[in-house]
Amino acid sequence: MTSDTWHQRESYSFDRNTIAEIRRAANTGIYRIRGWGAKRVLPTLDDLVFLGASMSRYPLEGYREACGTDVIIGEGRAERPVHLDIPVTIAGMSFGSLSAQAKEALGRGASSVGTSTTTGDGGMTEEERGHSTKLVYQYLPSRYGMNPDDLRRADAIEVVVGQGAKPGGGGMLLGQKITERVAEMRTLPEGIDQRSACRHPDWTGPDDLAIKIVELREIVDWRVPVYVKLGAARPYYDTALAVKAGADAVVVDGMQGGTAATQDVFIEHVGIPTLAAIPEAVRALRELGVHRDVKLIAAGGIRSGADVAKALALGADVVSIGTAALIAIGDNDPAYDDEYRALGSAAGFWEDYQDGTDPAGITTQDPELSSRLDPVIGGRRLANYLQVLTLEAQTLARACGKSHVLNLEPEDLAALTVEAAAMAGVPLAGTGWTPGTSG
Amino acid sequence: MSTAIDLVEVPLRQLNQVLHDAESGGFDVLNPRGAHAVACGITTDVTVEVAGSVGYYCAGMHQVGTVVVNGNSGPGLAENIMSGTVRTTGNASMSAAATGCGGLVVIEGDAGARCGISMKGVDIVVGGSIGHMGAFMAQAGNLVVLGDAGADLGDSIYEAVLYARGEVESLGTDCVEKEMRPEHLAAVEHLLEAADMAASPSDFRRYGSARQMYSFHVDDIDAELAEGPGGTR
Numbered sequence: 033m034t035s036d037t038w039h040q041r042e043s044y045s046f047d048r049n050t051i052a053e054i055r056r057a058a059n060t061g062i063y064r065i066r067g068w069g070a071k072r073v074l075p076t077l078d079d080l081v082f083l084g085a086s087m088s089r090y091p092l093e094g095y096r097e098a099c100g101t102d103v104i105i106g107e108g109r110a111e112r113p114v115h116l117d118i119p120v121t122i123a124g125m126s127f128g129s130l131s132a133q134a135k136e137a138l139g140r141g142a143s144s145v146g147t148s149t150t151t152g153d154g155g156m157t158e159e160e161r162g163h164s165t166k167l168v169y170q171y172l173p174s175r176y177g178m179n180p181d182d183l184r185r186a187d188a189i190e191v192v193v194g195q196g197a198k199p200g201g202g203g204m205l206l207g208q209k210i211t212e213r214v215a216e217m218r219t220l221p222e223g224i225d226q227r228s229a230c231r232h233p234d235w236t237g238p239d240d241l242a243i244k245i246v247e248l249r250e251i252v253d254w255r256v257p258v259y260v261k262l263g264a265a266r267p268y269y270d271t272a273l274a275v276k277a278g279a280d281a282v283v284v285d286g287m288q289g290g291t292a293a294t295q296d297v298f299i300e301h302v303g304i305p306t307l308a309a310i311p312e313a314v315r316a317l318r319e320l321g322v323h324r325d326v327k328l329i330a331a332g333g334i335r336s337g338a339d340v341a342k343a344l345a346l347g348a349d350v351v352s353i354g355t356a357a358l359i360a361i362g363d364n365d366p367a368y369d370d371e372y373r374a375l376g377s378a379a380g381f382w383e384d385y386q387d388g389t390d391p392a393g394i395t396t397q398d399p400e401l402s403s404r405l406d407p408v409i410g411g412r413r414l415a416n417y418l419q420v421l422t423l424e425a426q427t428l429a430r431a432c433g434k435s436h437v438l439n440l441e442p443e444d445l446a447a448l449t450v451e452a453a454a455m456a457g458v459p460l461a462g463t464g465w466t467p468g469t470s471g
Numbered sequence: 472m473s474t475a476i477d478l479v480e481v482p483l484r485q486l487n488q489v490l491h492d493a494e495s496g497g498f499d500v501l502n503p504r505g506a507h508a509v510a511c512g513i514t515t516d517v518t519v520e521v522a523g524s525v526g527y528y529c530a531g532m533h534q535v536g537t538v539v540v541n542g543n544s545g546p547g548l549a550e551n552i553m554s555g556t557v558r559t560t561g562n563a564s565m566s567a568a569a570t571g572c573g574g575l576v577v578i579e580g581d582a583g584a585r586c587g588i589s590m591k592g593v594d595i596v597v598g599g600s601i602g603h604m605g606a607f608m609a610q611a612g613n614l615v616v617l618g619d620a621g622a623d624l625g626d627s628i629y630e631a632v633l634y635a636r637g638e639v640e641s642l643g644t645d646c647v648e649k650e651m652r653p654e655h656l657a658a659v660e661h662l663l664e665a666a667d668m669a670a671s672p673s674d675f676r677r678y679g680s681a682r683q684m685y686s687f688h689v690d691d692i693d694a695e696l697a698e699g700p701g702g703t704r
């Protein structure tokens with residue numbers, strides 16, 4: 033039957049996706065749990081543009097002149113600061129949510145371009161320690177796999193208060209992915225639907241956190257920097273409190289941030305976008321006089337060198353990527369389209385990281401599926417991608433006349449929407465108007 | 472012969488560095504005056520006696536040897552302990568032995584809220600009573616309480632085993648009383664002995680997980696209709 037749908041209008045309120053979700057809820061009686069990050073339209077860094085050099089600004093030669101990309105975290109604060117060659121790091125993603133091959137690929141890729149990877153909610157594996165020259169060890173509410181020996185062999189410690197995909201929520205790993213090895217690392221029964229704690233068990237509030245950070249530093253003899261990771265909820269206050277608690281770096285993860293498994297309602301409706309979060313965190317750092325001393329690591333929906341450069345121009349020192357890194361090593365590969373379709377999805381739409389059925393072998397613990405991912409090739413792909421992000425950020429920085437990507441500044445930007453202008457605190461393009469600051 | 476370290480004269484950093492560098496031996500920590508993070512991160516077979524009360528995270532992430540606090544302990548005593556022994560002769564504040572993975576923590580007095588929260592294999596013996604939310608989300612290990620337990624004991628508990636001699640104000644979600652079988656009596660006896668405490672194992676009751684919260688309950692009406700008698704879809 034061919035039907036002419038031109039005279040039919042899909043409801044904006046009850047579109048097909050909404051109808052499908054109501055039907056799914058009615059069938060199962062459980063909220064939708066999925067991976068990936070927010071999928072709905074949000075204000076993003078795309079709503080900003082660089083102005084570039086012109087009569088009053090002097091560009092650098094795009095192919096020749098030096099444009100630095102290195103960042104040091106914890107300098108003057110820890111005995112062994114973290115030296116990053118590029119301002120892009122790999123965000124915390126647990127072994128358990130990811131296969132051992134995926135963790136190895138991330139380690140290989142990041143290490144070969146001189147940046148760090150991060151453990152996740154499930155402890156440190158030999159694979160990731162072995163393949164990451166710079167490894168950040170997450171200290172999470174669940175403390176799964178938390179081990180002082182691993183703490184001492186980490187290059188930095190990241191106290192996780194929250195995550196952009198779910199500020200206020202704990203981790204989740206469904207039974208399909210709790211294999212014997214994962215269960216043992218987390219001291220849990222095999223095959224259970226694991227729901228991690230959302231609050232730290234032994235501290236509440238910033239005053240306690242300050243004492244906790246001292247304890248962590250004492251245990252590692254003050255050798256490595258301590259980061260605090262926040263889901264972007266109240267970034268101005270949270271950043272200020274993290275600094276007060278003694279953080280060497282603050283990670284602010286916007287609502288676009290990816291996750292391995294969370295309630296859809298959490299992913300789409302809690303937290304604020306990365307674009308809105310960065311300037312608020314920067315405002316706190318500036319007011320405390322520590323901007324560029326305490327480093328700001330921005331995350332959540334970073335895809336391109338343009339995103340990197342814009343985040344830095346807004347005042348971040350480093351960005352961190354999760355989803356994009358997974359895509360680089362093979363997530364949502366069109367070559368597996370048939371298999372994604374057999375699972376009720378399609379390449380480009382696959383978001384069921386919670387399921388453990390990933391045809392690309394990344395978000396799975398299935399030995400057959402995970403063996404599809406070649407960690408060496410995956411690592412090369414990630415290295416190439418990180419290289420491109422860096423080259424693109426340098427291209428934009430040079431066009432703005434900057435000899436280091438960290439010299440980018442809000443003055444280099446204009447906004448395409450009133451919302452972005454208000455959030456970023458930069459003028460609406462073609463006007464001198466910055467909502468909230470000028471007339 | 473043990474070495475005395477006076478926290479009035481020596482900063483905390485130096486104390487912990489000395490303890491981290493020591494390969495063995497005894498240390499007396501004088502004038503702790505509620506200091507935080509005293510004797511945390513010990514990795515070698517030392518014996519540390521603290522003369523007085525300590526603040527947060529005393530003996531945090533303890534791995535080997537013995538730490539004895541002759542006084543009260545603040546929040547997070549022996550948090551994430553891996554093995555070895557930590558004892559406080561007085562009371563312990565909230566989150567004692569939180570997330571502990573192994574070893575033994577003895578609290579001769581009372582423990583505050585969340586004692587044994589998210590414990591992952593540690594044994595805890597409390598001479599007095601514990602506060603509310605004891606053994607919240609406790610994963611593995613044993614908690615023995617000679618006194619009473621506050622509200623919501625063992626809420627969302629996994630495989631840890633809880634023993635209380637006194638009254639339990641209430642059990643948390645998914646925590647139930649279980650039979651004291653011979654192996655449990657033996658376990659309590661062993662733990663009391665290790666903690667150097669006198670009590671009769673038969674006076675204790677055992678609590679643990681009903682295991683009703685381990686998995687999400689997912690309905691599937693469509694599948695039922697498709698499979699069921701006369702199901703057409």
Ligand SMILES: Cc1cc2nc3c(=O)[nH]c(=O)nc-3n(C[C@H](O)[C@H](O)[C@H](O)COP(=O)(O)O)c2cc1C
Binds near residue numbers: 288332333
């Ligand atoms: C598969 C996966 C697993 C994750 N696991 C963790 C975790 O264990 N701990 C954590 O703090 N964040 C975790 N995250 C969030 C990332 O650290 C990061 O904040 C987020 O991915 C950044 O957003 P992006 O994915 O848009 O780059 C995870 C994300 C993904 C995609």
